[in-house]
Amino acid sequence: MTALEQSTALSPAAAAAGKHLWMHFARMHGRDEQNPIPVITRGEGVYLWDDRGRRILDGLAGLFVVQAGHGRRELAEVAAKQAAELAYFPVWGYTTPPAAELAERLAHLAPGDLNRVFFTSGGGEAIESAWKVAKQYFKLRGKPLKHKVISRMTAYHGTPHGAMAITGLPMMKKDFEPLAPGGFRVPNTNLYRHPEFDGDPEALGRWAADRVEEAILFEGADTVAAVVLEPVQNSGGCLTAPNSYFARVREICDKHDVLMVSDEVINAFGRHGHTFACEKFGYVPDLITCAKGMTSGYGPLGAMIASEKVIEPFLAPGVTFPHGYTWGGHPVSAAAALANLDLMEREGLNQRVLANQDAFGDTLRKLLDLPIVGDVRGDGYFWAIELVKDKDTRETFGPDERERLVKQFLPGALFDNGLYCRPDDRGDVVVQLAPPLTAGQTEFDAMEQILRGTLEEAWKLV
Template structure:
């Protein structure tokens, strides 16, 4: 199937009535197009701006599909950036809520006073968060939620009279690009251009099993990982470590699901040494794994959750850090404040939009949908991958899967950076787009991973479309690999 052919439609509910005519009015007849309409003035994020090839311009969307300026329909198999959980068919309904809030109160900070939209959203987030995580600090993004969590942990121990400042994360883990968060992440290439880093970032092994001994049991692997974590704690000195920061399922490196007993073991080590535990659910929160938070699915109770993306399904720019009563207690003392904030945290319009998004998710019962369909997604992908030696692993949970490809030749030698880029770069992504599907393909840490994370409203027609694209492209990729 080419990108210009008709594709299956989404199973999402139809949107409600159109927004006001003022909000959707077309430009005046004969109006000249903007001088920057070709995107030449736009400095794109994480983009190689020196590329000469024109960049695709996405003009509209519906269901699980994006539509470009040439009319091509492309299945969004990664929910854009793992965030458009309800798909693209609710802009008009959400737009009505945004317009109403703009008319009533377009902006007010939540510093010395507050407003109803922030109060309502905070109450809803606290209701859905696990355990006693019911103190909500709003931010504009996931990275800024992580930044807030790091500062909360440091100030928490400062208020308790302890000088703890170090943060433990995992190899190849991504937690944001602000300097504090960047200093903690486990991806050296992302840090290299901005060194020196903020002190205190420590890394331990992640849960990737590819390459581990074949006869190693899951219990042995868990014990190995927890010993690695404990030895790092002891080596650094427990009384210097403020925070352990981990995703329940690590995205970068390819949907690394924790082995049995690992999440509980991390919680136990944090408790043993008096360290706060933060669960970065920027991606895994809000239904991605079939629960409001993946921490619940993997039976762990963090002290802090950081999140964004699916909180509004990216219909609004909003995130938050959610803290437990234990973490919040020192900040409740007379005269104490968390000395951190930003202009747009708890923005009224963004808050109203996020609240409407959660209402839609509950109305569609998307958590149940993901749980009911996750095995269908896995089995459809597995059938499409069968017989290709270049495929090393299929892993994930919920609507959060990764396909890991080979990074070594048949003789065991590793592919060079140039070979990895040639095999798993833009040309391969373009082949998938020719089949009408947008995937995400990366080689972070030398590990080639194709991300498969469709909107949570996706169903079997979308699964089949992804599988058809894989069956069309993988023979070409296999031949190119064999020719190395």
């Protein structure tokens, strides 16, 4: 067998995956020797290697997860030590030292009086928990009709049936309907798609916040339990909002006795230069949901963090929150999270993001000279490039063009050119970038160059 044949032959992992692995959020038709499932074999820092020996820049931190970078042996060693001492025990009426210490650590890091931590194994479970808490909270307070949730159009909040009912993506939900009742949508803060507010994001923020109150009043304030929003909205492409938007939503929630939930599954743990992004954007919610970067990927873990106001009725005699997860607060993951928080503090990763976020944005904005690039937006280490068919009119792509660009061309072309990132069309067509927080200007430049060449090729397909 020649060297070329060796490099293109299926690895055992690729062959096994092609026959037996049911992939997440992925098409499985047509996977064969000519189109194998990519196999990632190792990572180091901001780079990944596949089973063909190629080095790929991780422009998405795995899935907005690997804040501290790949191959951090100190985190793996902490996890191994904890597994040797106590690999598992639940927090169903018990605890373990890592779970108790992490709960205390997160309570100290969270803003305001968010002092009680409910562990899950991921972000969707954290959202599910927040909705359940909101429902029971109002029942315990004698307001049993308050059960509905207001969220934003195009926003993604998870795949469990409850979390999906809060998600604002019709195409993701249609195959699983009917879902849990009670989810309602309001406009998001996509300035690019609201050109009437060009140059005045504060006006967009006021307008969008007013729609939240309008929805609460339309549904009846006595039926609405929570408003769920991300500090920077993921789906739709890193949609930001002025601080005044969050301040106004906070006022509206207080006025109508509605819980404000900050969904920080992606946004927390340094992605925006703060442990919790709500602090950066100037608001204190009643509940925070978080996951992903808490362990930098060295163990699965999520959490819902509640304020003193929310926990108070649950502390009454005889009250139980009848909800939980087998893997919530897993001691190995909790130990990894504690070590990860130590590492992030020791290496100043939050400060690194704040120092480099403008340079990251400025580097990506160089792509605005391309005819296919309509907008570049984001914050911290979380950016999106919106692709358009016509820059003057901001026309987006039709179904066939989306199929060619987002499903068929961009993922493979970017990966083959040495960049792992996220082409997405849940909403308008975007490419998202969220590298490990250890990335710097060298990596920003590499991303821009790979994107430039790939998007130039993409334009020929339009």
